[in-house]
Amino acid sequence: MDTLIVGAGFAGAVTARELAEAGERVLVIDKRPHIGGNAFDRLDADGVLVHQYGPHIFHTNSERVFAYLSRFTGWRPYEHRVLAVPDAATGAAYPLPINRTTLNRLYGLDLDEAGAAAFLERVREPKDPIRTSEDVVLNSVGRALCDAFFRGYTKKQWGLDLSELAGGVAARIPTRTNDDDRYFTDRFQAMPDQGYTKLFERLLDHPNIQVRTGIAYQQIVATADCRRTVFTGPIDEYFGHRYGALPYRSLRFEHAHLPGVAQHQPVGTVNYPNDHAYTRITEFKHLTGQQHAGTSIVREIPCAMGPGSDPYYPIPNPANEALFKRYEALAETESDVVFIGRLAQYRYYNMDQVVAAALATSRQLIHSGEAVAA
Ligand code: FAD
Numbered sequence: 001m002d003t004l005i006v007g008a009g010f011a012g013a014v015t016a017r018e019l020a021e022a023g024e025r026v027l028v029i030d031k032r033p034h035i036g037g038n039a040f041d042r043l044d045a046d047g048v049l050v051h052q053y054g055p056h057i058f059h060t061n062s063e064r065v066f067a068y069l070s071r072f073t074g075w076r077p078y079e080h081r082v083l084a085v086p087d088a089a090t091g092a093a094y095p096l097p098i099n100r101t102t103l104n105r106l107y108g109l110d111l112d113e114a115g116a117a118a119f120l121e122r123v124r125e126p127k128d129p130i131r132t133s134e135d136v137v138l139n140s141v142g143r144a145l146c147d148a149f150f151r152g153y154t155k156k157q158w159g160l161d162l163s164e165l166a167g168g169v170a171a172r173i174p175t176r177t178n179d180d181d182r183y184f185t186d187r188f189q190a191m192p193d194q195g196y197t198k199l200f201e202r203l204l205d206h207p208n209i210q211v212r213t214g215i216a217y218q219q220i221v222a223t224a225d226c227r228r229t230v231f232t233g234p235i236d237e238y239f240g241h242r243y244g245a246l247p248y249r250s251l252r253f254e255h256a257h258l259p260g261v262a263q264h265q266p267v268g269t270v271n272y273p274n275d276h277a278y279t280r281i282t283e284f285k286h287l288t289g290q291q292h293a294g295t296s297i298v299r300e301i302p303c304a305m306g307p308g309s310d311p312y313y314p315i316p317n318p319a320n321e322a323l324f325k326r327y328e329a330l331a332e333t334e335s336d337v338v339f340i341g342r343l344a345q346y347r348y349y350n351m352d353q354v355v356a357a358a359l360a361t362s363r364q365l366i367h368s369g370e371a372v373a374a
């Protein structure tokens with residue numbers, strides 16, 4: 001083998017495909033018993049297509065990324081919508097991102113677009129500079145809306161206050177004064193028409209690619225005979241946590257099938273900013289368009305990392321970024337190892353950003369003559 005790729009998620013699979021097409025022989029391993037990384041989907045016991053590691057909705061503004069993935073999948077157009085229930089006692093649900101409808105329903109108003117803009121201008125607390133996620137939210141919608149929709153959710157999701165997280169986290173959620181209730185506004189929004197796992201099967205289906213699941217890097221490193229390693233797991237783990245553990249946030253996924261229930265909730269995801277241990281419930285049939293007499297849902301329960309738990313989210317704040325930089329400096333001294341992906345680059349990446357990063361890095365390797373021709 002020329003290259004060992006650790007991790008069969010988007011980072012590993014896209015890099016494997018690119019290097020294989022350039023003539024390298026590639027071995028992809030994953031410690032999990034399947035390919036796809038966190039985007040892995042499967043039929044549950046009742047035959048509903050579910051995402052094992054939480055809802056994955058594909059969206060991108062990159063024509064290049066969309067065109068690339070289109071080589072390996074057809075698409076089902078899908079625009080994600082989210083409702084938030086700030087108070088489970090009333091059960092009242094409001095569109096998120098906050099938009100004109102959210103304001104009118106929450107406050108019993110009848111604002112037009114200009115009225116919604118004027119309302120937000122009155123309640124917002126201008127911040128300069130904007131550093132933390134608290135700054136971002138207060139600056140755009142003020143304290144009452146922050147407490148209703150953001151503070152409790154964020155505390156649950158991260159175990160941290162909004163003020164302890166970089167601005168980029170809350171900035172993922174825009175504020176609108178019109179009635180657009182889509183979660184994303186990207187140019188391309190669609191789901192792989194036969195699911196993510198099928199997409200990965202096609203990505204990895206190349207004569208130069210060998211895939212072995214259920215094998216951890218640690219089990220193979222001593223005997224692997226490869227000239228280069230592409231590592232897509234946690235960067236601090238690769239270096240034996242030399243500078244201490246990089247913080248990641250974990251999640252527990254509570255899957256359930258509801259027999260005979262055609263539809264559990266009106267939209268793909270309902271967020272619970274304040275009540276309940278879980279942050280959100282996703283009903284997969286909205287995402288996939290599958291017809292089935294019953295329905296399957298997942299609740300996400302955030303938790304700290306513990307023995308055996310998976311690292312799902314890097315936690316963006318200045319202290320963690322500084323620790324990551326120390327690992328990144330170590331990584332630069334490893335001449336035959338490349339680090340790509342959400343865990344290896346410690347970036348709160350969406351799928352399309354991981355694909356873009358993997359394409360850029362593998363093309364760099366190929367064009368710099370570093371690709372090892374078989
Ligand atoms: P991963 O998918 O995590 O793959 C890394 C792989 O490496 C894993 O399979 C792991 O088992 C393996 N590995 C790690 N260490 C080792 C080791 N030592 N030995 C062997 N194998 C190892 N993005 C979107 O664009 N839209 C969404 O709607 C969306 N929703 C999300 C919801 C949740 C709950 C989560 C957690 C993420 C979501 N994402 C979403 C982000 C998306 O999952 C990631 O951007 C993408 O999957 C990252 O790909 P990756 O290859 O970098 O990492």
Ligand code: UDP
Nearest residue numbers: 084149150151153154157169170172173271
């Ligand atoms: N967020 C929030 N309330 C919500 C939804 C999001 O406070 O109802 C904040 C929270 O900090 C969350 C971040 O915005 O972690 C990003 O939300 P997103 O839905 O993008 O998170 P992901 O899908 O990546 O878990």
